[in-house]
Amino acid sequence: MSIMxxxxxxxxxxxxxxxxxxDRGIVKDGLIEDIKERTARMSPDxxxxxxxxxxxxxxxxxxAAQYELALQEFVRPVLRACGLxxxxxxxxxxxxxxxxxxxVNREISAYLRSDLSFFRDRRRLTxxxxxxxxxxxxxxxxxxxxxxxxxKLNGGGCGKCSSYGFSAALDIxxxxxxxxxxxxxxxxxxxxxxxxxxxxxxxxxxxxxxxMHALDGVDGADLVIGMIHHPFxxxxxxxxxxxxxxxxxxxxxxxxxxLHGHEHQPAVIxxxxxxxxxxx
Numbered sequence: 001m002s003i004m005x006x007x008x009x010x011x012x013x014x015x016x017x018x019x020x021x022x023d024r025g026i027v028k029d030g031l032i033e034d035i036k037e038r039t040a041r042m043s044p045d046x047x048x049x050x051x052x053x054x055x056x057x058x059x060x061x062x063x064a065a066q067y068e069l070a071l072q073e074f075v076r077p078v079l080r081a082c083g084l085x086x087x088x089x090x091x092x093x094x095x096x097x098x099x100x101x102x103x104v105n106r107e108i109s110a111y112l113r114s115d116l117s118f119f120r121d122r123r124r125l126t127x128x129x130x131x132x133x134x135x136x137x138x139x140x141x142x143x144x145x146x147x148x149x150x151x152k153l154n155g156g157g158c159g160k161c162s163s164y165g166f167s168a169a170l171d172i173x174x175x176x177x178x179x180x181x182x183x184x185x186x187x188x189x190x191x192x193x194x195x196x197x198x199x200x201x202x203x204x205x206x207x208x209x210x211x212m213h214a215l216d217g218v219d220g221a222d223l224v225i226g227m228i229h230h231p232f233x234x235x236x237x238x239x240x241x242x243x244x245x246x247x248x249x250x251x252x253x254x255x256x257x258x259l260h261g262h263e264h265q266p267a268v269i270x271x272x273x274x275x276x277x278x279x280x
Contacts, residue, residue: 013261056100165214
């Protein structure tokens with residue numbers, strides 16, 4: 001949970017619905033209890049929660065069945081515990097989400113050849129990301145994710161969430177808050193190592209067109225929060241790509257807060273660089 005100038009949100013990630021590595025019932029019950037008892041256990045300032053930010057891997061293998069279960073067993077209970085309810089219905093428009101590597105359906109990605117090496121030609125990368133038809137092909141392994149977000153969540157946060165970069169504006173207590181979401185997972189699962197295992201590290205990109213699309217209009221907001229699944233060091237900095245530096249620098253320049261998942265280790269880091277000061 002975070003508080004900033006009277007703005008409060010819950011940051012969650014990596015639920016992995018469908019995996020068997022831990023008992024989700026026990027974890028969910030503990031999480032819900034912590035959220036409900038937040039004022040007594042943490043601070044009375046947490047009485048009102050404005051939104052939930054979820055930074056990827058809601059599912060484990062990107063199937064529609066996993067998303068349906070996650071909606072009923074995780075998303076709705078979390079929103080209800082946060083008090084994000086109106087007229088007896090959970091406020092899905094206050095649930096902001098971006099995709100992670102486990103939101104990719106690898107049975108579909110196995111048919112694609114558009115890995116990092118395919119996009120060494122920047123003209124091809126740009127043409128692919130700005131053309132909706134071409135983009136839909138390379139992002140087809142996230143089809144179930146996209147359908148879940150657009151149809152089951154009604155677009156999620158402010159109706160803006162999708163499998164492509166987005167920006168959503170909120171007015172919270174007279175403050176203009178911008179939530180910027182990026183898809184760092186669209187090339188996940190396409191590169192394999194010598195043993196045939198997925199090798200995403202250094203082989204994934206956000207892409208400048210997506211980055212610029214998502215950041216459009218954020219200037220002047222009182223608070224800008226960036227959401228991305230992967231830490232910056234997972235992005236490509238090889239094969240003539242410098243996505244890691246470009247994404248990091250642009251987000252550091254535009255965002256006050258950057259939220260990510262993937263590492264399964266909670267931490268807060270304050271960074272002061274020539275690009276600006278940012279909490280992540």
